[in-house]
Amino acid sequence: MKKLINDPRSVVDESVEGFGMAHADLVDVHTDPIYIVRKGAPVAGKVGLVSGGGSGHEPLHAGFVGHGMLDAAVPGAVFTSPTPDQIIPATAAVDSGAGVIHIVKNYTGDVLNFETAAEMAQAEGISVRSVLVNDDVAVEDSLYTAGRRGVGGTVLVEKIAGAAAERGDSLEAVAGVAEGVVRNVRTMGVALSGCTVPHAGVPSFELAEDEIEIGIGIHGEPGRHRIAMESADGITSRLLEPVLEDLGIKAGEEVLLFVNGMGGTPLSELYIVYRRAARILAERGAKVERSLVGNYVTSLEMQGCSISVLRLDDELTALWDAPVHTPALRWGM
Amino acid sequence: MKKLINDPRSVVDESVEGFGMAHADLVDVHTDPIYIVRKGAPVAGKVGLVSGGGSGHEPLHAGFVGHGMLDAAVPGAVFTSPTPDQIIPATAAVDSGAGVIHIVKNYTGDVLNFETAAEMAQAEGISVRSVLVNDDVAVEDSLYTAGRRGVGGTVLVEKIAGAAAERGDSLEAVAGVAEGVVRNVRTMGVALSGCTVPHAGVPSFELAEDEIEIGIGIHGEPGRHRIAMESADGITSRLLEPVLEDLGIKAGEEVLLFVNGMGGTPLSELYIVYRRAARILAERGAKVERSLVGNYVTSLEMQGCSISVLRLDDELTALWDAPVHTPALRWGM
């Protein structure tokens, strides 16, 4: 697997450095420990929003730092959650006194590291609230798993909570909004290929020419099961039906439909998936009020996609529409 | 090669249909013949901007239809230029009487089809001006080639000419602005892998684990030469130096630096390339005033990137900064 890198060990440092150079108007990049902060943070009186996780999911999270979304992002090594010594200064850097929300994807590593960081930040006098994202319906949330994973829905949580923070909501209110999104968003993904972690050098898994992995996460891990290759329409049903069932979407409800690329699938194919997904929703009488199509929560160069559905209400729609200005998501300004 | 498609023959139709559904607020999709028109076109008194070419380069061109950029996009089959019977109605649909510009990438097929369409549209009383984009420094512009190809720089031409049209410039003035961009932008690309055209089913070319293609176009065609794999920094120099030389960039000049992904390379790697490119420019004393990093002019799922440099002046910078609202590029509104 060839990659446009210099050294597997410096991938994250160099990539984040380049990111900081390209978006110097929006972010400041801190090194050693590494974290990315919105220009001008902390914003007086505003609740700070921090998210982070392993690298390899770009543009998540650093691409979403800016007005109306995150105040800081904390990247770990590729597919490895960041450490408290990164999370703590990032948290401190964005605290205006109004407190800080940690948006944490539900993985053991992320949970433990953010938990530790939150404790220590609290000890330093910062009010920290954590919101756990666990939108992946491929994983049963039971005693026998680490619970549902946080996947594509994370970007929706970050956008909407970011809008709530930007309009001046309190710490509890922003956390409430974020939790409302988490309750109403579900996701499921498929892989047509594995991906190669730079330091590992070989693909995370190998699929035959007629096999796909259903129910994958975003770390190149194998999915829940492997099936024979199908048409885009067939795959779309397989992903969307469990999402709609878990959410209990009924006729007349309004939703946001999000088709997310895993990094190596052309945009044109994502629209073929979107087409079928929108039709399934229409057949059920649901109204697709907002949509998002593109590579937002990726797994390096993996081929595949995930479909997320968020149940909307007027409040969530308004927060989604609110201006946002980050490297990877921008509108209204 | 697995793809998220239903039938190789319906890829473009279904993808464009999905695109139209996802962006119904911005565009209208016409079928049979297929073309995409900005909602509310023609805009009274405004010069219309039409571009098109083979599909497989998404988001180019349909993703750039909207306020401040294209009025219509005309997609051909994958890597096949569109035909006059698509281009003519698209041209007519966006003509407010102020005339229409065809932005054409310099390929024999595109040139011939747009030429024919322009002739016929003129015969129907529409003023048409064609602007040829030929930014690829990998190809010598000589008697022995079809001339330099139009590649990544196309998106910069479309954005800047679109801004000129939006502010009310005349047909000749918009054409002049577009030609000014063409004169000042150069590009060069690299492939780490081939790509697979859906109807062909096998990769456009095969590269060994330690080989890359330098000087590729955007149609999965082989490049000018094949070399041994190098570091991202090494590859960046190889791409950027000929671009700067051809443009004759001097110390003190202001530029826009555009690192474009070919579709299958993670964003994180594009930033590693950006980092080195920005440093090379800084070493030369050039000022990177604006930047763009992402998948804008792709070759299906090809791995690789291209680097474009546009020499800026105050006029071009202002037009670049002007508001744009399209599915794939948006700011200021």
Next chain:
Amino acid sequence: MDLGVDWAVQWLTLSARLMSEHREELIALDRAIGDSDHGENMDRGFRAVIEKLGQTPPETPGAALKLAAMALMSKVGGAAGPLYGTAYLRAATSLGELAEIDAAALAGALTAARDGIVARGKAELGDKTMVDAWSPAVEAADEVLADGGDAVAVLAAAAEAAEVGAVTTDPLIARKGRASYLGERSAGHRDPGAVSSALLLRAAATAAGFPEGSAE
């Protein structure tokens, strides 16, 4: 033996069959020095020709070729679409309203087609394009005509020469079209457009009854 509209329809029908049969081969040739679409483009284009033929059966050879020209122009795309479209349109114009075509009219139509391709594409002999099939074909046709051959003989000679011409593109360095971007790397591959041209001229000869018995 002169050739009528039946021949023209049969030519187009055989052309469609050959484009479909050689689809993969033309794609593979185009993959080597182009962008893998020539076979798909030609196949799609001639399917459209056949569909149109079914909808509005033409009354003269010229009308059949004009119908083909329009279908090719609107369905092939790429470089080949306008080039073949122009070729067939010029040939149709050269044939005018003739119901039956003799050797002279046929040779004239072939010349018009070749000239149309050159006018549009500006390629010269040896540039490694379809012109390298068409030019020898026209020359061979003219020779047969001068020697007093009939229409069938003209087509047979043209088809033969086009096939040879296509083979001669193998060592050439392309100077026009997409293959020219490859520079020296284009040598050692056959030009897909020259091959499809040879196939189309072969179809014309076969439709005229050469070499396998007479056309229906």
Next chain:
Amino acid sequence: MDLGVDWAVQWLTLSARLMSEHREELIALDRAIGDSDHGENMDRGFRAVIEKLGQTPPETPGAALKLAAMALMSKVGGAAGPLYGTAYLRAATSLGELAEIDAAALAGALTAARDGIVARGKAELGDKTMVDAWSPAVEAADEVLADGGDAVAVLAAAAEAAEVGAVTTDPLIARKGRASYLGERSAGHRDPGAVSSALLLRAAATAAGFPEGSAE
């Protein structure tokens, strides 16, 4: 024989060497049921431990383990970082300021480490995690202690039991950590964290002079 700060430093040094030597193996194990990073994480973490050891040489075994805990917590990341960080921190706390550790202190430190992992990660025996290496290790240590064994014997028994424990994870279905997402597909693979735990305990025993002569 009691164990002093030299042992602790030697333990960490050997640990770093083993993590580097087994880096690829741990990555491969993690690739099968996780995300391909465990070997890289551990290698990076213990390099940081060695660097810190060089900067501020510790004076007691407890100080050495505390230094290691901090480095692991801040450099390993993932699930393993906080788990090992907690383990080493709890062990350090349990040892306090002791300059020399006897069998009882050592067994107590191992118990504290294991309890720290369980407190943080909430995994039970049989969940296919590093707990499946640590729990048998602690039990074996306690037995040796009860039988009157010395510190070296305690470590030898713990290392032995951890290795066996790691092997027992093979058939298990994971219920904690990333491997749990695989459900039944996680069976048939060894847990990477259990293997790294066994390696670390093996390093502790070797540093104490078991089985290959005494540690320098």
